[in-house]
Amino acid sequence: FFTNTKTGEIMARLNNDVVGAQRAVTGTLISIITNTTRVIFTLSIMFSLNWQLTIISIAILPLFLVPARKVANRLRDITRKSLDLNADMNILMNETLNVSGALLMKLFGRQSDTYQKFLRRSNAVADIGIRSAVIGRWFFMALGVISATGTALVFWYGGHLVLTGAFTIGTIIAFAAYLRDLYGPISSLANARVDFTTSMVSFERVFEVLDLPHEIVDSNTPNDLINPNGKIQFDKVYFSYNRDANSADITSSTSLSAITRPYARRRDIYATSSQTKQRTKPGPDQTWTLNNINFTIKPGQLAALVGPSGAGKTTLTYLLPRLYDPTNGSIQIDNIDIKNISLDSLSRTIGMVTQETYLFHDTLEANLRYAKPQATAQQIANACKASNLTEFISRLPDGLETIVGERGYKLSGGEKQRVSIARVILxxxxxxxxDEATSSLDSRSESLIESALKPLFIGRTSLVIAHRLSTILAADVIIVIENGSVVEKGSHSRLLGSKGLYSELYNTQFKSNSVDGS
Known part of the structure; x- marks a missing residue:
């Protein structure tokens, strides 16, 4: 979902649309109840004064529905367009009003272009807001004309009754006052219909998100892993990001772009994997990212994944913690299919250090505690020591209370990686x-990270996307991937002697990295 949906669009629905839906439930609903009560109370008094004038007064009430219906339909379309434009503006702000976006703009000198783009989008939001306001003014003007017409009819007929002696002037004046109390709430009810109709747009947009199917869910009777051994097995695993309409997986459809694009088919969006058969052959618009993956990692082993860029190594690691489910085949931990393991248990069993370390704009301690909120101070200290962070933290004026900045921009690449390692240790x-970082680090940072990783592998089953020769040489088994398939598997010495892809990668990449100091 998040790989196919822009953050700004999600934020727009969480903020603007939820507020719009809330307004329908609170303000509009309360307005309907209070104004309906006022109308009933006022009509009862008016009937007690003169039933004939009351009939004339309510005869024009259907006229209030005419502008309400037309304006509601027009404002409904305008409101949806306005929310879409606001989402576009949120997307632009989210992508540019942050450290990475601001840095990119300055480095490429695109401040003026970005400003013009923002100006166009903000002007579009302003223009549609003006259109909505103009239609609203015309609507209230129409309600005023209808109210004035009803009042004129009452005074005309009431004046006739006064001239014939059937009515007094005082009664007419009192009736006119109640007439104002009648048409005011009636106008508010007509406006409530417009407000409710436009608020339903927000409801629809909110439920477009809430009704999206969960791609990864627990089975009906999930298992909990208690004291797992850590055996990992991939059995005939196929996976594709590019799903066709008949695919078992719906990853590409469960996004806001899928439900808002005009050509999206409802059955594609709300299909479930149980409704379609697994495929072992790609459809006409489908290519395999992973193709017939088979391997086993024994408990406690260190397995190194190597291969050229784009071979599918990162995708393979995403399948094990069920960030995605395979299109076909099975992945097992301790001989249990991970689809039959509870997501909570799977999360507790697997720890992941990604290539790009994400840190919250919070203290260093808060970022560490994200892995284990109940961690003691001693546990945090031990994790920092094991990840070679202690000396770095001691140099900080605020220590663990230091704010790391958005995405950890106050820290260097090596420091962020060690924080990520400390989180996993916790x-x-x-x-x-x-997933070892491919970015070049200075020799000291490389040494600190390497020494932090060594104890991390002890006593654990480890699957590493390896870029450092030291990691590859320490591996119990090396799995070589090319074009989404396992092409070689074995130890360093055996693969080197086979003169295959691993031997080529060793001579062109890993060996040179070793010379450079990694």
């Missing part, structure tokens, strides 16, 4: 997934 998982 979590203490049985299975470790590590």
């Amino acid at each position: 979590k203490d998982p049985r299975i470790l997934i590590l």
Whole structure:
């Protein structure tokens, strides 16, 4: 979902649309109840004064529905367009009003272009807001004309009754006052219909998100892993990001872009994997990212994934913690299909260190505690020591209370990686997934990270996307992936002697990295 949906669009629905839906439930609903009560109370008094004038007064009430219906339909379309435009503006702000976006703009000198883009989008929001306001003014003007017409009819007929002696002037004046109390709430009820109709747009947009199917869910009777050994097995695993309409997986459809694009079919969006058969052959618009993956990692082993860029290594590691489900085949931990393991248990069992470390704009301690909120001060200190963070933290004026900045921009690449390692140490998982950073670090940072990783592998089953020769040489088994398939598997010495892809990668990449100091 998040790989196919822009953050600004999600934020727009969480903010603007939820507020709009809330307004329908609170303000509009309360307005309907209070104004209906006022209308009933006023009519009862008016009937007691003169039933004939009351009939004339309510005869024009259907006229209030005419502008209400027309304006509601027009404002409904305008409101949806306005919310879409606001979402577009939120997307632009989310992408540019942050450290990365601002840095990119300045480095490429695109401040003026970005400003013009924002100006166009903000002007579009302003223009549609003006259109909505103009239609609203015309609507209230129409309600005023209808109210004035009803009042004129009452005074005309009431004046006739006064001239014939059937009515007094005082009674007419009192009736006119109640007439104002009648048409005011009636106008508010007509406006409530417009407000409710436009608020339903927000309801629809909110439920478009809430009704999206959950891609990854627990089975009906999930298992909990208690003291897992950490055996990992991939059995005939196929996976594709590019789903066709008949695919078992709906990853590409469960996004806001899928439900808002005009050509999206409802059955594609709300299909479930149980309604379609698994495929072992790609459809006409489908290509395999992973193709017939088979391997086993024994408990406690360190397995290194190597291969050229784009081979599918990162995708493979995403399948184990069920960030995605395979299109076909099975992945097992301790001989249990991970689809039959509860997501909570799977999360406790697996720890992952990604290549790009994400840190919250919070203290260093808060970022560490994200892995284990109940961690003691001693546990945090031990994790920092094991990840070679202690010396770095001691140099900080505020220590663990130091704010790391948005996405950790106050820290260097090596420091962020060590924070990520410390988080996993705190979590203490049985299975470790590590995507080593490809970015070049200074020799000291490399040395600190390497020494922090060594104890991390001890006693755990580890699956590592390896870029450092030291990690590859320490691996119990090396799995070589090319074009989404396992092409070689074995130890360093055996693969080197086979003169295959691993031997080529070793001579062109890993060996040179070793010379450079990694």
